[in-house]
Amino acid sequence: MPGLGRGARGGSRVHRLAGVGPMIGLIDCNNFYVSCERAFQPRLEGVPVGVLSNNDGCVIARSNELKALDVAMGTPAFELQPLLRQRRIVLLSSNYELYGDMSSRVQQVLEEFSAGVEPYSIDEMFVRFDGFAPEQMHRHAQELFTKVRRFTHIPVSVGIAQTRTLAKLANRTAKKLPGYGGVCVLRTGSETYETLLRQVELGDVWGVGRRLVERLALMGVHSAWDLALADPKQIRQRFSVTLERTCLELKGIPCIEMNDPGEARQRIMTSRSFGRMTDSREEIHQAIRQFAQRSAEKLRRQDSLARAVYVFLKTNRHRPDVPQYSPSAVVELPCPTDDSRDILLAASQAFAAIYRPRYRFMKAGVMLVDLVDANRAQLSLLDTPESQAQRERSDRLMATLDALNHRMGRGTVTFGRASPKAAWQLRCANRTPRWTTRWDELPQLR
Amino acid sequence: MPHPKLIPADPAPPAQPMPYPMPLTRAGLSGFPSPAQDYEGRTLDLNERLVKRPSSTFFMTVTGDSMEALGIAEGDLLVVDSAIEPRPGHILVATVEGELVVKRYELIGNRPYFTSANPAYRPIPAADLECQAWGVVRAVVHEYTV
Numbered sequence: 001m002p003g004l005g006r007g008a009r010g011g012s013r014v015h016r017l018a019g020v021g022p023m024i025g026l027i028d029c030n031n032f033y034v035s036c037e038r039a040f041q042p043r044l045e046g047v048p049v050g051v052l053s054n055n056d057g058c059v060i061a062r063s064n065e066l067k068a069l070d071v072a073m074g075t076p077a078f079e080l081q082p083l084l085r086q087r088r089i090v091l092l093s094s095n096y097e098l099y100g101d102m103s104s105r106v107q108q109v110l111e112e113f114s115a116g117v118e119p120y121s122i123d124e125m126f127v128r129f130d131g132f133a134p135e136q137m138h139r140h141a142q143e144l145f146t147k148v149r150r151f152t153h154i155p156v157s158v159g160i161a162q163t164r165t166l167a168k169l170a171n172r173t174a175k176k177l178p179g180y181g182g183v184c185v186l187r188t189g190s191e192t193y194e195t196l197l198r199q200v201e202l203g204d205v206w207g208v209g210r211r212l213v214e215r216l217a218l219m220g221v222h223s224a225w226d227l228a229l230a231d232p233k234q235i236r237q238r239f240s241v242t243l244e245r246t247c248l249e250l251k252g253i254p255c256i257e258m259n260d261p262g263e264a265r266q267r268i269m270t271s272r273s274f275g276r277m278t279d280s281r282e283e284i285h286q287a288i289r290q291f292a293q294r295s296a297e298k299l300r301r302q303d304s305l306a307r308a309v310y311v312f313l314k315t316n317r318h319r320p321d322v323p324q325y326s327p328s329a330v331v332e333l334p335c336p337t338d339d340s341r342d343i344l345l346a347a348s349q350a351f352a353a354i355y356r357p358r359y360r361f362m363k364a365g366v367m368l369v370d371l372v373d374a375n376r377a378q379l380s381l382l383d384t385p386e387s388q389a390q391r392e393r394s395d396r397l398m399a400t401l402d403a404l405n406h407r408m409g410r411g412t413v414t415f416g417r418a419s420p421k422a423a424w425q426l427r428c429a430n431r432t433p434r435w436t437t438r439w440d441e442l443p444q445l446r
Numbered sequence: 447m448p449h450p451k452l453i454p455a456d457p458a459p460p461a462q463p464m465p466y467p468m469p470l471t472r473a474g475l476s477g478f479p480s481p482a483q484d485y486e487g488r489t490l491d492l493n494e495r496l497v498k499r500p501s502s503t504f505f506m507t508v509t510g511d512s513m514e515a516l517g518i519a520e521g522d523l524l525v526v527d528s529a530i531e532p533r534p535g536h537i538l539v540a541t542v543e544g545e546l547v548v549k550r551y552e553l554i555g556n557r558p559y560f561t562s563a564n565p566a567y568r569p570i571p572a573a574d575l576e577c578q579a580w581g582v583v584r585a586v587v588h589e590y591t592v
Contacts (some may be wrong), residue, residue, distance in 0.1 A: 041544075043543075043544025044544075113502075141513075149498070442505050442507045443507070444507050
């Protein structure tokens, strides 16, 4: 790796900090869902594989081979029927239980080899490294790269730098440029630093949205390097504090914390006690649906996206004479969303998993957890034009929905009740076994 | 094919009145600490014994008789650890022609092979790119019908 991590210091105006300070890594699982499937089905190696959204609606994860066939993110499954019939591709229903388990395995390995892990999404984790000399850092990163792959069978890309924004950029480099072999350690002031930042377009910088790109272009700021050289104060005056932070981060000055401010914004909860104890599936499901829609509204109001939906039920603990059961379940959303429909579906799914007849429940609730800033997530996580278009459409729909409900009273427009049973059956037509979480679905060896 | 002897992962919750009784915190009369108190919480956990590294440990089951001579029977539960570097003599899980199989890692005339315990199956050269070690079998759990 030419000049990586040990570049000449003080070579540029930008560079200030260097040396043994804490470093931040972004570990990104490559084509995560597909990799989880391949871990237990090696025959899928080298084959174009796609994973479908809930409902088997559209493609939400693609292997490199499928990308090479020009199948875009979000392609509806029916459009792929010809390829499927010719047996040129494999399409699988999503298997969230498997993905969730594999994700926590990756996290565990990272925890063992770092000074702290903060999951950013199901397949991306920020990791802190303390006290590594520059030349050690790269070796350690390399080791991490091999260990995660060997232990969990999930291939990853490793990007390490002084700030999260730079780590994100390093990760992209590690993944896209073959010369790096999946590992990139980026230090301000090194030769690679300037070369890389010059190559990276603004739109690919974490936290810089499409509209900003146009406005910045008017100022003559085109590349990540241009933004890194800009005056943060000026950026703040003309744009926002958020962009100022991005600018500083590109300079190698950490501004975005591991635990981002706004702890209160990290979760949204809607729950209520029922007027009386009930064991009616219908009734409780109805309540859950209401809570989910309400939570989604709150979510949109604060401009966040949720990554998971948590549902709980409680029996009456002041009545020790009746059977007690207070279960909960979390369902991951395929990608961060504020769409009522996605959240509703996930909540219903969680409910179906935990509901048991013959218990009389007193209280239920829906919590949206693992929230992200909508503006920050938009580009980094969903940056294909197709999903962008889809997102905008969904944004418009949700805005209309909120406006109507605001004007004409809450609950004027809600989502109809789909039959949960039928939806369940449809959803996982092609799901692989939950290899790691169910005794009766373990891999069978000959 | 589900194995009838295995405990289902998601049993129906037991009906238990709340708040939970806490039988371990106190015993005997009038608040005297139980002599057993110092030994609380010390139960033997099979996980602790068989699973050294949860992140890299996978459970798998066996079908067929190819490893019977080595004490691995149909329906047995394997504890597979992918963190272990395979050495000759290890029983391991390998990918062979796109499938996961259980084999023994052996050197035959200095060359690595995946072999079966059953002479009906021929040794497979392990150097082949299509054949790779997936994980090492750390333990075999054989349950009896009781």
